[in-house]
Amino acid sequence: MAGTALAVQYRFYAAQVVGARRVGTSTIRVTFGGDDLAAFAGGGRDQSVSLFLPHPGQPEPVLPTAEGEDWFGAYRALDPAIRAVMRSYTIREQRPERAEVDIDFVSHGDTGPASRWANRAVAGDRVVLLGPAVADNRSVCFQPPDDTELVLLVADETALPAVGGILDWLPAGTRVRAWIEVPDAGDIQPLPGDARAEVRWIVRGATPPGSAPLVDAVRAARLPSGTPYAWVAGESSMVRGVRRHLVNERGIDRRRVTFAGYWRRGASEDALRAER
Structure with a gap:
């Protein structure tokens, strides 16, 4: 092949x-x-x-x-x-x-x-x-508009590698606020890059994935001024909750919010593919 x-x-x-x-x-x-x-x-x-x-x-x-x-x-x-x-x-x-x-x-x-x-x-x-086969391909979803002044990243552990890749790619000095949920404190890892990134780690522990902690953390945050672009990825119900908050409560233009349900609690990837 x-x-x-x-x-x-x-x-x-x-x-x-x-x-x-x-x-x-x-x-x-x-x-x-x-x-x-x-x-x-x-x-x-x-x-x-x-x-x-x-x-x-x-x-x-x-x-x-x-x-x-x-x-x-x-x-x-x-x-x-x-x-x-x-x-x-x-x-x-x-x-x-x-x-x-x-x-x-x-x-x-x-x-x-x-x-x-x-x-x-x-x-x-x-x-x-x-x-x-080409660098400019549709499987790269993080596409901040040229006028972006503030990048918001929200992810669980399944999207943590993507957050790392995004921070590696962002130009020096880019303002970033990130919230990352992981199962255990031992999952917190360095995220090097030249962006001006403030990362908050949320350790889930025994709380089921896709529950409230990550959504609540974003809701409680005070955001700096600037035209935002948000990228949200991870468990589907979490992604929906964060997106609703950013668009309906924060007033961020839905066209400036990229979201991806990487997985859904209780469903395998095979089951999700079959649904689609």
């Missing part, structure tokens, strides 16, 4: 694990490399990809041989017990000079195929990424 032209903006990349390490109580960072990734044209920020993982016992992900725009139909036609596990992730960091990308996995034991795979990942494990 490597090199197959899906469309002008995307292609498949064969890759393998270079290394894996814990970067927080709940987070595993896996580094992928391979010759194919020298052509990976990531746009930075919240660049997302589809990651294809093998089932236990398979040496590599099983994907259809069909090319072109109908690849997804051919993929869906394969036996679910055999076809590759497909999950969406954000690139945490890209190193083109080494043909490497990092993806952070939220670890929750063996309760999901991606978490199970990440907990056992070792150098040489093979995967396939469906990612950008």
